[in-house]
Amino acid sequence: MIDEYRRTFAAFAANGGGRGPEWLATLRRNGMDRFAAIGFPTTHDEEWRFTPVSSIARVPFTLAPQPTMELSAAEVEPFRFGHDEWPTLVFVNGRYSARLSYRSVLPPGVQLRPLSEVLESEPTSLEGTLGHSGSLDGTSFTALNAAFLQDGAVLSVASGVELPSPMHFVFVATRDAQGVMVHPRNVVQVGDGARVNFIESYLSLDNESSYLTNAVTEVRVGSGAWVEHVRVQRESEAASHIGWTEVHQARDSHYRSFTLALGGRLSRLNLHARSNASNTETLLYGLYLTRNEQLADTHTAIFHDHPNCRSWEVYKGILTDRSRAVFNGKVFVKPEAQKTDAKQTNRNLLLSEGAKVNTKPQLEIFADDVKCTHGATVGRLDETAHFYLQSRGIPRVAARKLLTYAFAAEVVNEVTVAPVREALGRLVWARLAEGT
Amino acid sequence: MSSPVESLVNREYKWGFVTDIESESVPKGLNEEIIRLISAKKEEPEFMLQWRLKAYRGWLGMKEPHWPNVSYPPIDYQEIIYYSAPKTVMPLGSLDEVDPKLRETYEKLGIPLNEQKLLAGVAVDAIFDSVSVGTSYKKALGELGIIFCSFSEAVREHPELVERYLGSVVPMSDNFFAALNSAVFSDGSFVYIPKGLRCPMDLSTYFRINQANTGQFERTLIVADEGASVSYLEGCTAPRRDTNQLHAAVVELVALDNAKIKYSTVQNWYAGDENGVGGILNFVTKRGKALQNAKISWTQVETGSAITWKYPSVILQGDDSVGEFYSVAVVNGRQQADTGTKMIHIGRNSRSTIVSKGISAGRGNNSYRGLVKVLPKAAGARNYTQCDSMLIGNRCGAHTFPYIDVQNATASVEHEASTSKIGEDQILYCKQRGLNTENAISMIVNGFCKEVFKELPMEFAVEAQKLLGVSLEGSVG
Numbered sequence: 001m002i003d004e005y006r007r008t009f010a011a012f013a014a015n016g017g018g019r020g021p022e023w024l025a026t027l028r029r030n031g032m033d034r035f036a037a038i039g040f041p042t043t044h045d046e047e048w049r050f051t052p053v054s055s056i057a058r059v060p061f062t063l064a065p066q067p068t069m070e071l072s073a074a075e076v077e078p079f080r081f082g083h084d085e086w087p088t089l090v091f092v093n094g095r096y097s098a099r100l101s102y103r104s105v106l107p108p109g110v111q112l113r114p115l116s117e118v119l120e121s122e123p124t125s126l127e128g129t130l131g132h133s134g135s136l137d138g139t140s141f142t143a144l145n146a147a148f149l150q151d152g153a154v155l156s157v158a159s160g161v162e163l164p165s166p167m168h169f170v171f172v173a174t175r176d177a178q179g180v181m182v183h184p185r186n187v188v189q190v191g192d193g194a195r196v197n198f199i200e201s202y203l204s205l206d207n208e209s210s211y212l213t214n215a216v217t218e219v220r221v222g223s224g225a226w227v228e229h230v231r232v233q234r235e236s237e238a239a240s241h242i243g244w245t246e247v248h249q250a251r252d253s254h255y256r257s258f259t260l261a262l263g264g265r266l267s268r269l270n271l272h273a274r275s276n277a278s279n280t281e282t283l284l285y286g287l288y289l290t291r292n293e294q295l296a297d298t299h300t301a302i303f304h305d306h307p308n309c310r311s312w313e314v315y316k317g318i319l320t321d322r323s324r325a326v327f328n329g330k331v332f333v334k335p336e337a338q339k340t341d342a343k344q345t346n347r348n349l350l351l352s353e354g355a356k357v358n359t360k361p362q363l364e365i366f367a368d369d370v371k372c373t374h375g376a377t378v379g380r381l382d383e384t385a386h387f388y389l390q391s392r393g394i395p396r397v398a399a400r401k402l403l404t405y406a407f408a409a410e411v412v413n414e415v416t417v418a419p420v421r422e423a424l425g426r427l428v429w430a431r432l433a434e435g436t
Numbered sequence: 437m438s439s440p441v442e443s444l445v446n447r448e449y450k451w452g453f454v455t456d457i458e459s460e461s462v463p464k465g466l467n468e469e470i471i472r473l474i475s476a477k478k479e480e481p482e483f484m485l486q487w488r489l490k491a492y493r494g495w496l497g498m499k500e501p502h503w504p505n506v507s508y509p510p511i512d513y514q515e516i517i518y519y520s521a522p523k524t525v526m527p528l529g530s531l532d533e534v535d536p537k538l539r540e541t542y543e544k545l546g547i548p549l550n551e552q553k554l555l556a557g558v559a560v561d562a563i564f565d566s567v568s569v570g571t572s573y574k575k576a577l578g579e580l581g582i583i584f585c586s587f588s589e590a591v592r593e594h595p596e597l598v599e600r601y602l603g604s605v606v607p608m609s610d611n612f613f614a615a616l617n618s619a620v621f622s623d624g625s626f627v628y629i630p631k632g633l634r635c636p637m638d639l640s641t642y643f644r645i646n647q648a649n650t651g652q653f654e655r656t657l658i659v660a661d662e663g664a665s666v667s668y669l670e671g672c673t674a675p676r677r678d679t680n681q682l683h684a685a686v687v688e689l690v691a692l693d694n695a696k697i698k699y700s701t702v703q704n705w706y707a708g709d710e711n712g713v714g715g716i717l718n719f720v721t722k723r724g725k726a727l728q729n730a731k732i733s734w735t736q737v738e739t740g741s742a743i744t745w746k747y748p749s750v751i752l753q754g755d756d757s758v759g760e761f762y763s764v765a766v767v768n769g770r771q772q773a774d775t776g777t778k779m780i781h782i783g784r785n786s787r788s789t790i791v792s793k794g795i796s797a798g799r800g801n802n803s804y805r806g807l808v809k810v811l812p813k814a815a816g817a818r819n820y821t822q823c824d825s826m827l828i829g830n831r832c833g834a835h836t837f838p839y840i841d842v843q844n845a846t847a848s849v850e851h852e853a854s855t856s857k858i859g860e861d862q863i864l865y866c867k868q869r870g871l872n873t874e875n876a877i878s879m880i881v882n883g884f885c886k887e888v889f890k891e892l893p894m895e896f897a898v899e900a901q902k903l904l905g906v907s908l909e910g911s912v913g
Contacts, residue, residue: 046503050841335830350845353812359840365855366834368827372855376840378810379848 002036004060009147012063021123027131031146041140050326050358051297055266056240061181061212063148064093071174071205076100079170079203081419087112088168089153094182096151100170109158112167115185116151126154130187133218133246139270141242145183145216152185152215155198159191159222166197166230166417173204173211173236181212188229192222192250197417198229202243204236204263214242223250223277228257228416232424235263237294243269251277258415260424261288261296262431273311274303282311285411289431290323290355297326302344304337313344316411318404318432319355327359329374335366344374349381349407381407404432461520466513468492471619474519478588478622481595491608491618498612504774505803505835506743508717509680516651516682518620573637583628584639587655590626597628601659605688605725605751613684613719613745617653621686624654629664629695638893640669651682658688660695660730667698667893680708680742682717689724691732693754697724698733700892702900705740710769710798715742722746728754728783735891737900738765738773747805749778752786752814759788762888764900767800767832776806776837781814781847790821793885796832803835810847817847825855826884 009032013025040057041048071092080088089112090100096114103112118125131146153169171184190196202213213235221227235241241264249255261267273282288296302311317325327346348357361374381403389399408428415421462473471492475485500511577584583594591598608618625641643654660666683705691697699722708715718741724732734748750759761777779788794802802825810817825834836853858880866876882889882901889897 338830348842350842350847353845355845356843357840358842359851360838361836361851361853362838363825363836363853363855364833365825365827366832367830368832368857369830370827370855370857374836374851374853376838376851377849378840378842379850380845 034143256283322354495615587624621655665696691730708742722748726757733760744773781817797828
């Protein structure tokens with residue numbers, strides 16, 4: 001299997017992957033070597049203990065062919081939150097589509113470009129940035145991403161700039177994406193004191209095609225900056241989605257994220273936030289909804305390396321049918337990170353007999369003057385709450401839906417941009433109406 | 437750090453003395469011959485020897501586990517003496533016949549072996565190195581049909597019970613250390629409570645490692661027949677030595693329908709010196725199986741050992757069965773503890789409660805590792821876990837690794853964990869009221885552990901509180 005990827009890599013290097021600056025070629029080669037050395041993870045790896053990736057390891061995925069199926073603007077329209085004027089980069093099967101994107105009006109100090117264009121026009125500009133986020137090295141999928149990275153969104157916001165509207169990166173898989181792998185790489189750099197909202201959407205136009213999305217997003221938050229990052233994963237329910245988000249926060253910065261996982265036969269998100277200096281604030285919210293045979297896996301890690309930092313994390317899951325969810329939340333507090341205040345919560349709702357949850361909230365604390373708590377629950381809806389609603393004339397089915405939605409809404413409501421919040425709320429509501 | 441505090445830090449491990457007593461040991465090292473020798477020395481029936489050999493052959497193919505969050509020098513299994521016994525041991529008519537030197541040792545340790553002086557109303561089985569040296573109250577218990585004796589005696593006198601239950605909860609192939617124990621275990625306690633009987637007094641075992649270079653591999657098996665109940669206490673100490681000594685015990689509890697077993701441990705093995713030299717490597721497998729409506733409760737206070745690797749677990753096999761785990765683990769100096777529990781819910785409406793309190797001081801590292809597993813058939817299963825850590829100083833660490841695996845939608849599992857420190861304001865408050873700093877801390881720590889201590893039998897609770905005081909003395913400057 002690794003040989004298959006080697007061959008694909010050789011073909012890729014001879015083709016489009018051969019272009020670009022030398023540092024990038026080295027990065028790709030190192031990625032391929034690393035991947036060849038370690039291969040795909042197995043359930044013997046603690047990090048993948050409950051998430052078998054054999055479905056990915058079994059089939060060799062291929063890179064998307066050059067001219068991909070043309071999409072009409074109308075097909076992408078429903079995913080734009082009703083705001084066509086928001087700067088949006090659209091990638092079709094991993095390749096930038098200028099026709100579907102919109103980025104004509106950008107405030108001064110803001111650059112929003114596809115990675116392929118940046119590598120072409122300013123080959124050295126990302127040399128010290130791309131691929132330089134610590135824990136990216138070495139895991140199978142990030143290595144594979146490094147080997148095959150080609151396109152993605154590059155957003156940089158200068159110091160002090162406040163974005164008036166969110167930036168949206170859309171990754172669409174077309175109907176003919178069967179057997180294709182895409183390796184988007186996004187780089188977001190936010191200057192000191194800037195204020196930025198951005199959204200990453202991964203979606204599919206049908207629910208049957210089986211492909212692999214293996215995305216990596218690197219975010220750097222400048223000191224005193226405020227960043228909101230929304231990540232919506234609505235891949236085909238036959239696809240595999242592997243995501244890795246790596247966040248570095250400078251002094252006094254605020255980073256908040258909301259991740260929603262709806263799609264994928266197998267989905268995995270690693271979300272790592274690290275503070276590089278003191279007094280940072282990190283807010284991680286997330287929701288995963290699974291049905292049928294889906295498996296949704298979320299691994300978060302918050303590294304408190306400096307004093308006076310705060311982190312707050314709430315992840316919720318709603319599971320039906322024979323689906324499974326895995327949650328692992330790590331909080332590391334170094335000896336010097338005194339006065340850390342960290343709270344982590346993971347709550348899971350099992351709505352069907354066959355659904356399963358593996359959750360592991362993990363704290364590793366080496367400082368004494370800290371406040372760290374975590375909590376995890378697995379259970380079903382409260383019978384008395386059902387009864388209360390029924391006694392007020394609400395039918396049981398509606399009561400159940402209402403209570404389930406209320407459970408999810410607690411995290412969805414943390415999205416600050418109203419149109420996004422409302423659209424995601426509707427999306428969750430619709431999904432609950434279908435599936436449960 | 438003030439000087440009285442300093443002197444307290446350097447206070448010696450009180451139980452670190454060595455008893456000068458002649459003992460008889462087998463040659464060091466491990467092979468089938470040694471196992472045959474141990475078995476022969478103990479005059480065991482054939483099935484026992486075959487069982488040991490099977491375990492040994494299984495063990496040869498196993499690897500020492502390295503997943504716990506602990507580090508220690510590699511263990512050379514050929515350098516260990518697997519059997520050591522005080523020479524004077526022979527079948528005893530009464531405890532008065534026990535070697536006076538041994539009696540003296542146990543008196544030093546504060547263990548009442550002398551029946552006349554025994555006021556506490558606790559029956560004691562004392563294990564010295566590899567063998568049991570005496571069991572008190574045996575006769576009185578025997579009249580009720582309760583079997584409380586050393587494991588060797590049980591193998592000889594009640595082979596049918598041993599054969600039926602040995603390895604039924606912890607199979608010989610369960611893990612590396614359990615397999616090793618199954619091959620070479622020397623002695624331990626055996627308890628059988630007949631149907632419907634409530635054991636009238638607490639039963640207790642006291643373990644003492646004395647010989648150098650020996651490993652202690654005891655095996656305890658407690659069977660509570662239908663509707664029976666028993667409370668069992670375990671205590672342990674070892675001399676101070678500058679080499680690591682291995683302690684790999686196995687404890688199996690079987691609670692048949694409607695039975696109750698309460699197992700309390702105060703573990704105070706030698707922890708090594710302040711630089712982490714010496715100390716006991718405590719690798720213990722403890723597990724209970726609760727059948728219908730049965731209850732198993734583990735309470736442990738872990739203050740000793742250089743390394744603790746121990747997960748007292750309950751297999752909640754029967755419907756409506758109950759499992760409990762209350763733990764206080766203290767690490768100071770360079771101690772490392774990786775401890776917690778496993779609650780495996782199989783029966784319908786099975787319930788479990790986990791309360792774990794970890795205290796880290798000095799350069800100690802304390803990990804809570806737990807598993808709550810609800811299998812698909814365990815409808816209505818319920819678990820509540822609370823796991824709190826307290827850190828004293830910033831050179832120590834607290835870690836939590838709770839695994840929650842739920843496969844039934846009607847189950848309800850809750851896990852909570854927190855980390856805190858002793859607040860300066862709390863100490864100030866106590867000092868205002870006339871307590872000195874040491875006493876204030878001791879009081880705050882005891883308050884932190886109260887939920888666990890209240891589960892301990894009275895005499896143990898007092899001992900545990902004192903022990904905790906000693907373990908933490910001087911850790912706050």
